[in-house]
Amino acid sequence: MLTNTNHTQNQQRPRDLYKELSQRKMVKINSDKLSLAGFLTACTIIVFFGGFLVRDFKLFPYNYYAKAMQGYKKLRNQVSGKLPKQLTRLDKPFPEISNDNFQPYEGLNLVTKLGYKNNTRYAAAEIVDSQSNIIHEWDINWFKMWPNPDHVAKELLPKEEPGAQIHGAVVMENGDLVFNFEYFGLIRINLEGQVVWRLPYLTHHSLHLHDDGNLWVSGRIYHTENTPELPHLTPPFYEDTILEVSPEGKILREWSVPKILRKNGYTGLLHPKAIGNFQLKLNRDRSKDILHLNDVEPFSLKMQEGIFERGDVVVSVRNINTVFVFNTDTEKIKTLITGKFINQHDPDFVDGNTISVFDNNQGNDLDPDNFKSRIWLISLKDNTSKIFFEGSLDKPFYTNIMGKNQWLPNGNLLITESRSGRGFEINQQGDIVWQYINYVDQEKGIVANISEVTRLPIEYTKLFGSEKESKKN
Structure with a gap:
């Protein structure tokens, strides 16, 4: 065993x-x-x-990556037929103006826009007449007009043509053009396109020529360190500023938008998300631009005072859906309206008691075929508001970003529908009496962005009427 x-x-x-x-x-x-x-x-x-x-x-090898992505996107768009983001293909043509008796308010127009030829973008500033004929134009190029821009961080500088778009522009009484190279600086050029002066400040979005000849412009300061006066903001972030600038390009006065809000007890508007939120810190692009100032305009010296007076300024801060009016001497906010509009632009004083607001109304309508922007009229005297004009099926009007409006002396309203590449004028009944469309390819219905269409005072007709020839747009 x-x-x-x-x-x-x-x-x-x-x-x-x-x-x-x-x-x-x-x-x-x-x-x-x-x-x-x-x-x-x-x-x-x-x-x-x-x-x-x-x-x-933007650490190494960010620049190589950015260039590679630019090349890839161009190639992808060519192969797929997808349009660059500055272009839009219209679903259908805009309606023609049906009544020949409709008369637009007289005067020439300043048009600032993007163009697109041979797969290359360019920035344009043009004076056009009521028939869209080009009376005068400026050759706009960031790289030629602003050599050695040491006020802009190298990693933020433009890499390809046209360098920067025009966003905010005015024509001075002698025909000079003053405009923002978006986020890169304010510049004045003469009729021949020669530089008169440059203001090395990160200006953007809006520019207004006041009755006294001074310029009002949106600006920003980039902070990479903590600021004692704004302790709740974690760097890096942009501090939005309001500038009053002389015709010679000198800063006369400057205000900080977050400091104004904080001083008036609206600190909560500077906290879009909970403090210490991981997503806010991780997504640095969102946390940099908390307010997104996009318009500043002073009360006109020619307008009869009411609740609003001389020295008041209306301000639009898009990212918190807020418009407010403050007095420049006391820095006291007279009125603040928030949440009534979505990603609004270009509030204007209509009279001493009323303001209008360009409400982009971005994403408010769940029906993609029925998106509509609108123009609000808000009266502070009787605390009422109404929609003066909004998009509809027979009168389409929608731009998810950008946009401007200008009240004309006869009561008409000139509207810039930026992403649809159109400027159009309506009368008090909402009838379209004039329009300009920035076609890149009219047969295919492709348009390019328009920053702004502005009707110039009638006396500018004599100034630009000396041009011997005009070109068809």
């Missing part, structure tokens, strides 16, 4: 040994797989967060 038992045990030992070796091998293989999985996971996490750091702080 003993011999048989030993024999049996001797027979089982090789099997047990093989089983043990197999188990060890399996453990080693599983351990190797876990190590490989852990390594790949760690690499993925490093690449993921490294990508955030490269993108948000």
Whole structure:
């Protein structure tokens, strides 16, 4: 029995040994797989967060990546037929003006826009007549007009033509053009396009020529360190500012928008999300631009005073859907309206008690075929509001971004529908009496962005009427 038992045990030992070796091998293989999985996971996490750091702080090799992406997007658009973001393909043509008896208010128009030729963008500033004939134009080029821009961080500088779009422009009494290179500076050029002066400040969005000859413009300061007066804002962030600038390009006065809000007890509007929220800190592009100032305009010296008076300024801050009026001497906010509109632009004083607001109304309508922007009239005297004009099926009007409006002396309203590439004028009944469309390809219904269409005072007709020839738009 003993011999048989030993024999049996001797027979089982090789099997047990093989089983043990197999188990060890399996453990080693599983351990190797876990190590490989852990390594790949760690690499993925490093690449993921490294990508955030490269993108948000523009670290090496961000510039190479940005150039590669520009080339890829151009090639992708050419292959797929997708339009660049500055272009829009209209679903259907805009309605023609049906009544020949409708008369637009007289005068020439300043049009600032983007053009697109041979797959290349260009910025344009033109004087056009009521038939859309070009009476005068300026050759706009950031790279030629602003050499050595040491007021702009190198990583933020434009990389390709046209460099920067025009956003906010006025024509001075002698025909000079003053305009914002969007987010890069304010510049004045003469009729021949020669630079008169440059203001190295991050100006943007809006420019207004006041009755006294001074210029009012939106600006911003980029903070990379904590600011004691704005302790709740975590750098990096933009501080929105309001500038009053002389015709010679000198800053006369300057106000901080977040400081005005804080001084008047509206600090809560500076906290779009909870303090310390991980998403807010991670998504640096959103946290940089908390307010997004897009318009500042002073009360006209020619307008009869009411609740609003000389020295008052109306301000639009898009990202918190808010419009307010404050007095420049006391910095006291007279009225603040928030939440009534969505991503609004260009509030204007209509009279001493009333303001109008260009309400983009972005995303408010869930029906994609029925998006409509609108123009509000808000009376502070009797605390009422009404929609003066809004888009409809027979009178389409919608732009999700940008947009301007200008009240004309005869009561008509000139509207810039930026993303649809159109400027149009309506009378008090809402009838369209004039329109300008920035076609890139009319047969295919492709239009390019318009920053603004402005009706110039009648005396400018004599100034630009000296041009011998005009070109068809």
